[in-house]
Amino acid sequence: xxxxxxxxxxxxxxxxxxxxxxxxxxxxxxxxxxxxxxxxxxxxxxxxxxxxxxxxxxxxxxxxxxxxxxxxxxxxxxxxxxxxxxxxxxxxxxxxxxxxxxxxxxxxxxxxxxxxxxxxxxxxxxxxxxxxxxxxxxxxxxxxxxxxxxxxxxxxxxxxxxxxxxxxxxxxxxxxxxxxxxxxxxxxxxxxxxxxxxxxxxxxxxxxxxxxxxxxxxxxxxxxxxxxxxxxxxxxxxxxxxxxxxxxxxxxxxxxxxxxxxxxxxxxxxxxxxxxxxxxxxxxxxxxxxxxxxxxxxxxxxxxxxxxxxxxxxxxxxxxxxxxxxxxxxxxxxxxxxxxxx
Numbered sequence: 001x002x003x004x005x006x007x008x009x010x011x012x013x014x015x016x017x018x019x020x021x022x023x024x025x026x027x028x029x030x031x032x033x034x035x036x037x038x039x040x041x042x043x044x045x046x047x048x049x050x051x052x053x054x055x056x057x058x059x060x061x062x063x064x065x066x067x068x069x070x071x072x073x074x075x076x077x078x079x080x081x082x083x084x085x086x087x088x089x090x091x092x093x094x095x096x097x098x099x100x101x102x103x104x105x106x107x108x109x110x111x112x113x114x115x116x117x118x119x120x121x122x123x124x125x126x127x128x129x130x131x132x133x134x135x136x137x138x139x140x141x142x143x144x145x146x147x148x149x150x151x152x153x154x155x156x157x158x159x160x161x162x163x164x165x166x167x168x169x170x171x172x173x174x175x176x177x178x179x180x181x182x183x184x185x186x187x188x189x190x191x192x193x194x195x196x197x198x199x200x201x202x203x204x205x206x207x208x209x210x211x212x213x214x215x216x217x218x219x220x221x222x223x224x225x226x227x228x229x230x231x232x233x234x235x236x237x238x239x240x241x242x243x244x245x246x247x248x249x250x251x252x253x254x255x256x257x258x259x260x261x262x263x264x265x266x267x268x269x270x271x272x273x274x275x276x277x278x279x280x281x282x283x284x285x286x287x288x289x290x291x292x293x294x295x296x297x298x299x300x301x302x303x304x305x306x307x308x309x310x311x312x313x314x315x316x317x318x319x320x321x322x323x324x325x326x327x328x329x330x331x332x333x334x335x336x337x338x339x340x341x342x
Contacts, residue, residue: 001319005144005330007248009315013207015140015148015237016308020155021172028169029158034117034133042088043116048104049076051146052094052119054219055153056212062161074102078109086116092117097136098125107131119156122146135160144330145229147315151223151308158304174188175305177336182299182309186316193313196296197320200284202257206234209242211268214241214303215259218286221312222257230321235282239272243322250279259310260287261303286310 001129023031038044044067046056063069070083074093075084085091091114095103098120099288107130110116118131121139127211128134137152155176162172186193200206206226208219219236226234237246256276266289273283274295290307297311302307322329 001323003144003319003323003328003330004318005147005315005328008142008144008147008330009312009319010187011140011307012269012312012315013180014188014337016151016178016183017180018176018216019138019152022043023156023159024170024173026295028163028173030133030135031156031159031169032162034135034160037090037115037117037133038160038164039066039091040134041067041090042086043070043202044090044092045069045085045242046071046092046094047074047084048094049071049074050224051221052096052153053151054224055094055150055157055217057220058154058217059157059161059213061213063164066164074098074100074106078105082109082113085110085315087114089114091115092119092151092293093127093131094119094124095127096121096139096142096146096153098122098127103127119153121152136240145225145332146221147311151311154217154263154307154311155246172304174300176308179300179305179308182305185314186298186309186313188303192315192317194320196284198324199316199323200255200282201230201321203253203282204233205249205253205254206232207242207246207249208234208236208257208259209239209269209272210236211239211265212303214261214264214307215305216275218259218307218310218314219257222313225315225318226321226330229315230317231322231325231327239268239289240265242272250276250281253285255279256281257284260291260301261287261290261306263289266291286313 116131119135121137139148139152208222209214210219223234223236226232260269287299298309319329
């Protein structure tokens with residue numbers, strides 16, 4: 001396959017490895033500065049749109065150990081009159097471009113009201129120039145739907161959470177670097193991945209389901225890119241929310257993709273998967289643990305190490321399913337790479 005999106009996907013492991021090296025060149029100085037800001041704040045509000053919102057769930061639990069924390073979509077933050085943000089709060093705005101419409105408007109409204117922390121791939125963007133501290137992604141420029149900036153964002157947030165909690169950043173960075181090898185292994189299994197994609201391309205009702213914050217970051221991102229890249233009617237749910245109504249969609253035309261990143265998730269997700277299977281749905285586990293049922297195993301000793309290989313796998317599936325439908329993943333037909341309108 002020779003498309004722009006797939007070429008970017010194939011370079012994603014190398015891109016993350018390069019990003020991690022650049023973050024570590026000054027001892028993760030910006031990350032440590034941001035960690036001090038978070039420890040000192042009255043409350044922390046994280047906000048973004050699309051992928052930039054999806055990534056926030058991977059750190060909410062860890063950051064809540066040291067401060068009150070909330071994550072709210074940037075559009076919703078604007079529509080709720082900044083949701084009661086007060087002096088002493090710290091607002092953490094996330095935008096790969098730093099130029100999306102909601103982010104620019106938030107920067108304008110929050111100026112002088114409270115300190116701003118930013119994570120962006122463009123250090124010359126409106127967001128970066130408005131912030132008190134900037135966390136660069138050091139990711140190559142993307143021309144198609146999000147790929148390397150997603151995994152770089154996850155890495156930065158994981159390093160930030162570790163810094164806030166006083167953990168060893170070098171050790172975590174080494175583990176994240178190690179996950180690049182597993183991502184490359186999955187890329188070498190193109191035939192197997194594409195065969196899996198061919199077998200699920202017929203499904204238009206697809207639900208991505210996770211239990212933990214890490215799994216939900218992947219589930220939310222999968223739902224996004226399957227819609228914009230594979231042109232599927234995909235949605236994401238946490239395991240609890242799926243039981244409250246959506247579970248009634250079970251049946252022969254339904255595919256459920258369940259994420260299992262650790263032993264804590266294993267029991268919950270296997271139990272849910274069993275219910276779905278018995279009611280006629282096809283269940284696919286993306287897992288770091290051997291399970292009973294159809295599965296694609298990813299070698300990972302921790303949720304942090306699971307995320308890059310899983311993202312690459314999902315993006316490969318998107319690229320192939322789009323091709324099966326006579327489309328090209330990553331080509332925008334209605335919107336664009338940067339959404340400047342609200």
